[in-house]
Amino acid sequence: MSVILLFLTGILAIAFGWLWRQGILTKPWLEVGVAGPAAPPDRSPARGARVGLAVFLAVVGSLFALSASAYLMRAGLGDWEAVRMPGIVWVNTSVLALSSIALETARLAARRDDIEGVRAGVRAGALTALLFLAGQWLAWRQLHAEGYFLAGNPATAFFYLLTGLHGLHVAGGLVVLGRVAWRMERGAGIARLRLGVDLCATYWHALLLIWLVLLGLLANWVGDFVAICRQLLT
Amino acid sequence: MVDVTHGGSISGGTASGAAPAFEVGEPDLYHPRSWVTKYVFSQDAKVIAIQYGLTAMAIGLVALVLSWLMRMQLAFPGLLPFIDADHYYQFITMHGMIMVVYLLTALFLGGFGNYLIPLMLGARDMMFPYLNMLSYWIYLAAVLLLVAGFFVPGGPTGAGWTLYPPQAILANTPGQSWGIVVMLVSLMLFIIGFTMGGLNYVVTVLQGRTRGMTLMRMPLTIWGIFTATVMALLAFPALFVGAVMMLFDRLLGTSFFMPAIVVTGEQAPYGGGSPILFQHLFWFFGHPEVYIVALPAFGIVSDLISTHARKNIFGYRMMVWAIVGIGALSFVVWAHHMYVSGMNPGFGFFFATTTLIIAIPTALKVYNWVLTLWRGDIHFTVPMLFALGFIVTFINGGLTGLFLGNVVVDVPLSDTMFVVAHFHMVMGVAPILVIFGAIYHWYPKITGRMLNTTLGKVHFWVTFLGAYLIFFPMHYLGLLGVPRRYFEMGETAFVPASAATLNVFITITALVVGATQMLFLFNLAWSLRHGREAGGNPWRATTLEWQTPETPPAHGNWGAERPVVYRWAYDYSVPGASQDFLPQNDPGPDLASSGETVAEGVR
Numbered sequence: 001m002s003v004i005l006l007f008l009t010g011i012l013a014i015a016f017g018w019l020w021r022q023g024i025l026t027k028p029w030l031e032v033g034v035a036g037p038a039a040p041p042d043r044s045p046a047r048g049a050r051v052g053l054a055v056f057l058a059v060v061g062s063l064f065a066l067s068a069s070a071y072l073m074r075a076g077l078g079d080w081e082a083v084r085m086p087g088i089v090w091v092n093t094s095v096l097a098l099s100s101i102a103l104e105t106a107r108l109a110a111r112r113d114d115i116e117g118v119r120a121g122v123r124a125g126a127l128t129a130l131l132f133l134a135g136q137w138l139a140w141r142q143l144h145a146e147g148y149f150l151a152g153n154p155a156t157a158f159f160y161l162l163t164g165l166h167g168l169h170v171a172g173g174l175v176v177l178g179r180v181a182w183r184m185e186r187g188a189g190i191a192r193l194r195l196g197v198d199l200c201a202t203y204w205h206a207l208l209l210i211w212l213v214l215l216g217l218l219a220n221w222v223g224d225f226v227a228i229c230r231q232l233l234t
Numbered sequence: 235m236v237d238v239t240h241g242g243s244i245s246g247g248t249a250s251g252a253a254p255a256f257e258v259g260e261p262d263l264y265h266p267r268s269w270v271t272k273y274v275f276s277q278d279a280k281v282i283a284i285q286y287g288l289t290a291m292a293i294g295l296v297a298l299v300l301s302w303l304m305r306m307q308l309a310f311p312g313l314l315p316f317i318d319a320d321h322y323y324q325f326i327t328m329h330g331m332i333m334v335v336y337l338l339t340a341l342f343l344g345g346f347g348n349y350l351i352p353l354m355l356g357a358r359d360m361m362f363p364y365l366n367m368l369s370y371w372i373y374l375a376a377v378l379l380l381v382a383g384f385f386v387p388g389g390p391t392g393a394g395w396t397l398y399p400p401q402a403i404l405a406n407t408p409g410q411s412w413g414i415v416v417m418l419v420s421l422m423l424f425i426i427g428f429t430m431g432g433l434n435y436v437v438t439v440l441q442g443r444t445r446g447m448t449l450m451r452m453p454l455t456i457w458g459i460f461t462a463t464v465m466a467l468l469a470f471p472a473l474f475v476g477a478v479m480m481l482f483d484r485l486l487g488t489s490f491f492m493p494a495i496v497v498t499g500e501q502a503p504y505g506g507g508s509p510i511l512f513q514h515l516f517w518f519f520g521h522p523e524v525y526i527v528a529l530p531a532f533g534i535v536s537d538l539i540s541t542h543a544r545k546n547i548f549g550y551r552m553m554v555w556a557i558v559g560i561g562a563l564s565f566v567v568w569a570h571h572m573y574v575s576g577m578n579p580g581f582g583f584f585f586a587t588t589t590l591i592i593a594i595p596t597a598l599k600v601y602n603w604v605l606t607l608w609r610g611d612i613h614f615t616v617p618m619l620f621a622l623g624f625i626v627t628f629i630n631g632g633l634t635g636l637f638l639g640n641v642v643v644d645v646p647l648s649d650t651m652f653v654v655a656h657f658h659m660v661m662g663v664a665p666i667l668v669i670f671g672a673i674y675h676w677y678p679k680i681t682g683r684m685l686n687t688t689l690g691k692v693h694f695w696v697t698f699l700g701a702y703l704i705f706f707p708m709h710y711l712g713l714l715g716v717p718r719r720y721f722e723m724g725e726t727a728f729v730p731a732s733a734a735t736l737n738v739f740i741t742i743t744a745l746v747v748g749a750t751q752m753l754f755l756f757n758l759a760w761s762l763r764h765g766r767e768a769g770g771n772p773w774r775a776t777t778l779e780w781q782t783p784e785t786p787p788a789h790g791n792w793g794a795e796r797p798v799v800y801r802w803a804y805d806y807s808v809p810g811a812s813q814d815f816l817p818q819n820d821p822g823p824d825l826a827s828s829g830e831t832v833a834e835g836v837r
Contacts, residue, residue, distance in 0.1 A: 052361065
């Protein structure tokens with residue numbers, strides 16, 4: 001459970017830092033009047049949506065941190081036979097990275113009011129994300145063909161579970177991106193696209209990060225890293 | 235007192251407090267156009283709250299009847315011939331799961347959270363009303379699926395509410411074929427629905443507060459609901475992952491949790507799974523869940539006590555810090571549910587220590603409630619009675635928690651009736667008392683009419699005393715060694731015959747207490763039409779929800795302008811004020827006389 005505890009420590013640090021800045025030390029019973037900064041804080045729906053996404057990403061992070069915890073706990077038992085990673089996974093990783101970059105360019109284009117840039121970015125992002133999902137599907141097929149079945153060794157089952165959970169989150173992101181693209185193709189102006197593109201890009205980066213961590217777990221880099229640290233310490 | 239307007243003067247600082255700068259960029263309010271969008275597929279948090287509340291109470295009634303059936307079996311084995319061992323286990327499982335997840339969590343967060351967050355913070359609605367509506371309908375689907383478990387072949391699962399594998403998915407466990415699948419899918423739906431609602435509660439607290447409503451001016455009710463929601467958002471994924479993995483084990487033949495095992499002489503097609511892994515995941519959710527239920531109760535009780543004792547809450551800052559501290563600590567105590575699971579015994583010391591540490595902020599809250607009452611002008615209204623009942627019950631339940639948190643005491647008491655008595659006191663009876671108190675308190679705001687006081691007092695005394703008559707003897711049964719989850723005891727050397735007499739007594743009391751809840755439901759229905767007119771602020775409370783221009787609050791809550799907050803939520807018995815309280819949106823006598831005096835903050 002060390003992964004989830006580490007993750008929660010991070011969340012806690014952010015939460016406490018934020019509470020501190022919000023004045024958790026004030027004495028409200030002594031303060032009368034309209035407190036708060038002179039300039040009103042940003043209460044726009046766009047800001048609300050961004051905060052909402054941040055909170056949602058914390059939930060997603062918790063989900064994957066818990067899965068990773070379970071993975072590591074199970075991997076510590078004796079009969080663990082690590083999966084031989086199908087080669088296509090590396091291609092998929094770079095495709096997902098491309099997808100993330102494409103959406104980032106779309107976000108930057110939206111800031112510059114460059115509708116053509118937004119179009120190209122969103123299309124490329126959606127396409128590469130679809131490609132990633134197809135690639136993951138191929139990776140599953142490949143594993144299956146090599147005799148790594150879901151009902152086989154727990155390592156294999158975890159591979160399917162983790163990639164499946166991640167794939168579902170990419171698919172969910174694609175639904176939202178699809179809505180943005182739909183609006184875009186019907187000729188929506190940049191002002192109506194900016195928020196959607198912005199949120200999608202953030203979500204994509206988070207999913208890329210999660211994928212890299214999962215990849216590290218599945219390829220056993222994390223295990224090796226822990227082993228090296230342990231050697232250094234002892 | 236020091237006037238603080240951190241920079242800038244109060245522009246147009248009148249009582250109504252126009253705040254044009256803040257109205258800019260406010261989310262557009264969704265306006266329902268038909269009866270269906272107003273009352274069925276409503277996006278108004280108040281309607282959603284009532285939907286959540288009614289659904290939770292309906293499913294809670296099912297769980298109540300299940301508890302009656304269990305009690306009948308324990309006191310009069312064989313009297314109801316349709317209760318066999320399988321049914322008994324199914325009743326246990328469904329009773330526990332419904333009460334903890336589908337009633338308490340849904341009612342506190344989905345019900346009170348939805349109703350109170352926007353109103354207490356001066357918002358017009360939640361930040362994402364559509365998501366909020368979806369949250370309720372997914373919750374309803376989860377509840378209906380759960381109920382469907384009673385009608386599938388083999389009935390609902392009988393694995394106990396903890397659903398421990400391998401038991402839960404092995405043949406010969408009741409509901410192994412369909413019941414467990416239905417239960418897991420229902421839980422997953424619940425979590426998805428809750429996440430949608432939870433995002434709303436958190437973001438509304440972060441972004442939807444009205445002008446002047448700083449974090450440290452929020453009523454403790456909101457602090458409790460807010461912290462509990464954050465915890466639930468982080469803890470429920472553990473249950474989700476566990477449910478997905480168990481579903482895989484059950485349907486796809488994986489072995490996440492299933493070890494190599496021989497079932498009725500045959501080797502089961504599993505191997506290599508770790509049952510303890512599930513316990514870790516389950517309790518990583520399960521323990522925070524206790525506080526997900528308790529923290530909103532803490533918050534609500536603080537407000538009830540302060541309002542009905544006409545005194546400001548003692549140690550507001552400490553109360554806030556304690557809520558946040560309990561929330562954080564509750565994530566590192568989960569394995570105290572697993573002392574006898576076979577985990578590394580070295581963990582026991584760590585988790586026993588964290589468990590005892592959590593008693594500190596909890597005790598702090600109890601002291602602060604008592605000190606709030608100290609020399610207060612206590613009104614023994616029905617909500618106050620329930621709040622006082624909560625404090626006593628929570629102390630009792632909490633103290634036995636200290637017993638069970640210690641490894642050496644827990645090991646002999648594990649899986650006895652003592653545990654059942656402990657958690658029913660601390661997270662069954664105590665939060666339910668708060669729910670009742672809160673309903674008596676806010677019903678006038680929700681409906682515009684008061685609940686009947688006489689019925690309320692009867693309801694309180696029977697429920698409160700009855701709960702003690704039920705659960706106090708149960709501690710004793712546990713100390714005798716009577717195990718929990720036994721369909722029938724039969725002849726045992728160490729349990730005296732008098733235990734059976736005690737069981738009969740408990741059962742009869744439980745039937746009476748359960749029946750008294752019908753009185754409460756009758757009161758709810760009857761007062762809707764025949765209750766005394768409440769007016770806008772019958773309890774003379776300070777918080778914003780009592781200051782709405784209309785009662786019950788109209789769509790959009792606040793009429794033309796949102797309120798501006800000038801003070802914290804606990805200005806009761808203020809010296810020199812014309813009434814004995816000052817609402818949060820009242821600039822007050824000081825400010826009115828001194829004009830726009832501004833001093834720097836007292837941080």
